[in-house]
Amino acid sequence: MGIGTYLALASVLFGIGASGFLVRRNMLIQLMSIELMLNSVNVVLLAFNRAYPANHDGQVFAFFVIAVAAAEAAVGLAILIAYYRIKKTLDTDDATLLKY
Amino acid sequence: MTGLGATLFVVTAIFAMAGALITISARRPLRAAIGLLVHIISLAGMFLTLNAHLLAVLQLLVYAGAIVVLFVFVIMLIGPAAEVGPIEGRVASRTLSIALTIAVVLAVATSVAYVDAPWGPVSDEFGTVEGLGMAIYSQALVPFEVISITLLVAVIGAIAVARSRTE
Numbered sequence: 001m002g003i004g005t006y007l008a009l010a011s012v013l014f015g016i017g018a019s020g021f022l023v024r025r026n027m028l029i030q031l032m033s034i035e036l037m038l039n040s041v042n043v044v045l046l047a048f049n050r051a052y053p054a055n056h057d058g059q060v061f062a063f064f065v066i067a068v069a070a071a072e073a074a075v076g077l078a079i080l081i082a083y084y085r086i087k088k089t090l091d092t093d094d095a096t097l098l099k100y
Numbered sequence: 101m102t103g104l105g106a107t108l109f110v111v112t113a114i115f116a117m118a119g120a121l122i123t124i125s126a127r128r129p130l131r132a133a134i135g136l137l138v139h140i141i142s143l144a145g146m147f148l149t150l151n152a153h154l155l156a157v158l159q160l161l162v163y164a165g166a167i168v169v170l171f172v173f174v175i176m177l178i179g180p181a182a183e184v185g186p187i188e189g190r191v192a193s194r195t196l197s198i199a200l201t202i203a204v205v206l207a208v209a210t211s212v213a214y215v216d217a218p219w220g221p222v223s224d225e226f227g228t229v230e231g232l233g234m235a236i237y238s239q240a241l242v243p244f245e246v247i248s249i250t251l252l253v254a255v256i257g258a259i260a261v262a263r264s265r266t267e
Contacts, residue, residue: 020124
């Protein structure tokens with residue numbers, strides 16, 4: 001049990017989030033998958049900071065990642081609502097507004 | 101790492117992976133949101149094993165308290181249309197994408213699983229409100245102010261994008 005366990009777990013969580021983003025067509029689920037990926041990055045930052053605890057750099061980075069994730073969720077859900085108002089669906093396969 | 105920390109890590113890791121899998125596999129978005137909530141709370145517990153006490157609290161406040169609630173509000177606003185039909189079509193590309201993801205994850209996970217950095221002792225204030233607060237306000241003061249402006253811009257942008265059109 002050491003830093004390698006945390007890194008392996010974080011990569012598995014990142015892979016779950018990435019495959020969810022790639023496979024699902026529901027825009028809400030894709031936004032949740034982005035949150036999964038951001039969370040796994042936080043695990044890596046905190047694990048390295050715990051291994052090298054001379055300063056707080058990793059935790060400061062994780063703090064900013066959480067703040068940016070909050071901003072991203074707010075803007076992403078606003079875009080989702082605007083998209084739903086136009087298309088009446090959340091299916092990303094129908095998202096062709098900028099295509100033609 | 102003491103035995104208690106290892107036990108907490110194993111439990112939170114299992115719950116975090118289960119929550120993530122529920123999130124990406126649930127048909128209904130509300131169940132996915134609950135899976136995301138389980139994932140986030142488990143990660144907050146895992147942060148405690150890494151001596152990140154303030155970030156565990158922030159994880160609960162910001163993610164579980166704000167982001168998941170925001171998702172649930174949007175699901176409630178959209179209603180039954182939030183559910184998209186079953187996955188169909190383009191089976192080849194979807195299978196290829198998930199296979200590539202699994203391959204990359206296996207390669208990375210097996211190569212980093214044996215990285216061994218010593219878990220040295222930490223000072224008493226490592227990761228507490230005092231320690232992390234001093235680090236943020238002394239080394240990262242300018243980024244801290246910039247992130248507040250970023251959040252303000254995000255709030256204004258979200259209102260501008262999501263409000264109903266009146267013209």
